[in-house]
Amino acid sequence: MKKRSKRVTRTRELLSRECIRVVPLHQPFIGAAAEANLTYRGGSLLPNVEVFTIFWGKLWGASSGSTDLMNNLNQFFREIVVSPLLDQLAEYNVAGETIGHGSFIGTKVIAANAPARSVTDLAIQKQLKKWIKSRTIPKNKANTLYFIYLDPGVSSVMGGSRSCQSYCGYHNNVGSVYYAIMPYPGCSGCLGGLEVFDALTGTSSHELCEAITDPVPGSGWYDDVNGEIGDICAWSFKQIAGYTVQLEWSNQQRKCV
Numbered sequence: 001m002k003k004r005s006k007r008v009t010r011t012r013e014l015l016s017r018e019c020i021r022v023v024p025l026h027q028p029f030i031g032a033a034a035e036a037n038l039t040y041r042g043g044s045l046l047p048n049v050e051v052f053t054i055f056w057g058k059l060w061g062a063s064s065g066s067t068d069l070m071n072n073l074n075q076f077f078r079e080i081v082v083s084p085l086l087d088q089l090a091e092y093n094v095a096g097e098t099i100g101h102g103s104f105i106g107t108k109v110i111a112a113n114a115p116a117r118s119v120t121d122l123a124i125q126k127q128l129k130k131w132i133k134s135r136t137i138p139k140n141k142a143n144t145l146y147f148i149y150l151d152p153g154v155s156s157v158m159g160g161s162r163s164c165q166s167y168c169g170y171h172n173n174v175g176s177v178y179y180a181i182m183p184y185p186g187c188s189g190c191l192g193g194l195e196v197f198d199a200l201t202g203t204s205s206h207e208l209c210e211a212i213t214d215p216v217p218g219s220g221w222y223d224d225v226n227g228e229i230g231d232i233c234a235w236s237f238k239q240i241a242g243y244t245v246q247l248e249w250s251n252q253q254r255k256c257v
């Protein structure tokens, strides 16, 4: 039996108060827990995910580099939601919910009320509801998943933990509004030796697959010890359509694929 690293244990302790739904800080991938097994808890899935990206900050679009990054992330979603990454999730189909391809439905740059230093999960939830009410972003439907990207230097705070200190991104829900938070990977713990874009596609793919299979954390496919589908395989990657994406746990194959 391989011993799991201290950092894995620490991350799990930090998050043990609530369901694991984060990308942890970078750690060498030492293999998935042999006993990992996702079980279905009866909640809804996002069988045909519709991704809408929100770039919330004053720096998005302020430089050609940031514009390129936004365009590249949007193109990543266009291609990845119709790729084998989603096909491989079919083993998690449940009655009435057949996981298939998704779509990229749009994007928005929002500078108003952008956080300067940090933003809590509660603040994100309030803001999301305001954006929907004011029609700043399209109203959520059953399969909508908002991906919110933060400015460089802005950290995310969730459940007493902070991005770049204990995690690199997470997904969550407020009622039937599903979202993922993607802080800018401005630390080695969230770059893991990758370029910014590759780190972002890696962590985004982690949260995408988790939001599809467990949109309300802990109520879809979940493992009480190891967390969600992506947590079991964190920081182990492959290439799909030229993009860096994370491996995901397969119950059928008993490994990360």
Ligand SMILES: [Zn+2]
Pocket: 020, 021, 022, 023, 206, 207, 210, 227, 228, 230, 231
């Ligand atoms: Zn996760």
